[in-house]
Amino acid sequence: MTADPAYFLYHSIGLYPGKAEEMAAALTLFSQHWGEMDDGQWPNVMERRQEFLDLWRALIDAPEGTLTSAENVTTALFSVLGGLPAARLRGKKVLIAADCFPSLHFLLAGMQDRLGFTLETVPVRQGEFWVRDEDMLAAWDADVGLALLTFVTSTASHRCDLGALMDHGHKMGSLVGVDLTQGIGIIPFSLTDFPADFVISTTLKWLCGTPGAGIVQMREDLIAEVQPELRGWFSQDNPFSWDLEAFVYAPDARRFDHGTPSVLACVGSVPALRWHAGQGDLLAQNRALRAEIMVRAAEQGLTLASPTEEAKRGGSVMLQLPAPVDPQAVVNGLRDRAVHVDARGAILRLSPGAVTTKDGIDQLFDGLKALV
Secondary structure (H helix, E strand, O other): OOOOOOEOEOOOOOOOOOHHHHHHHHHHHHHHHHOOOOOOHHHHHHHHHHHHHHHHHHHHOOOOOOEEEEOOHHHHHHHHHOOOOHHHOOOOEEEEEOOOOHHHHHHHHHHHHHHOOEEEEEOOOOOOOOOOHHHHHHHOOOOEEEEEEEOEOOOOOEEOOHHHHHHHHHHOOOEEEEEOOOOOOOOOOOOOOOOOOEEEEEOOOOOOOOOOOEEEEEOHHHHOOOOOOOOOHHHEOOOOOOOOOOOOEOOOHHHHOOOOOOHHHHHHHHHHHHHHHOOOOHHHHHHHHHHHHHHHHHHOOOEEOOOOOHHHEOOOEEEEOOOOOOHHHHHHHHHHOOOEOEEEOOEEEEEOOOOOOHHHHHHHHHHHHHHO
């Protein structure tokens, strides 16, 4: 792969040098094994999937047996919600911030009547860009059965104070889940430091993997309480037990599996996870590039839509485009200049990563000067 120095889309799809070739080699090997006229396909594929799970466990310091794959964060959350004992949520509140990943809010809103909880969404204050931690804390009382925290937001790159929020939640007796998606791979996270009740995520963004390669991880002692309603042959300790009257959930996170797992996505993501595990301090490069973006944005009079404090910011920098400007025209105009960004409403999202260079930032702001 020829690295594009003007690539700012790590909040969407992450790239690293050699990604296309390594992913193609992994998928070609999969095709060769899967097409063999023998009985070795499943053992080989499950070994590759296990490597995917092991790399993820090492990444977030997850104990063995507490993590499995999921198609995406939405199905991961559904498996958690649909498996919790009824008393955990019925008659209680589920708390979430308004700047969460919308798909998760859609799911929660659709399940609240059936599961008997009330969804409480903490709003973004007028004129601001992210939900304040203090507003989450103010809304979080003992009636909250579950709170779903967003590690880093996708529209402002706001990094919440996980420690303070989780401490408060556990004092309230709430379950605390964390969506790691927009931060994992660039902002360090360890379950040793932040012992969430469960986490959900994807390999797609800063980790540079493929679609369909999500994960769900749960606290070991909580797993025993959970009986996911989305279940299937892979939810068992022995998937090849086909006794219709003898279904028993696997004793570990495998109970969150259901039908045939999306092994192809795991296989395609293993090279990216290997690459990531072998890197040094990716955050240092990212910080330097973000600092340059913020300086250049200020020089051009563009409004910062992300926190100014490093400790409160993820790997992205968001800018608010002026009201008369058509955001899509800006995105298209930058693409014509070989600069790759995207926008959510008037918010321009910029996420520099391993293939982004200082020259790419020059290209970006030369384009913005002409377009905005």
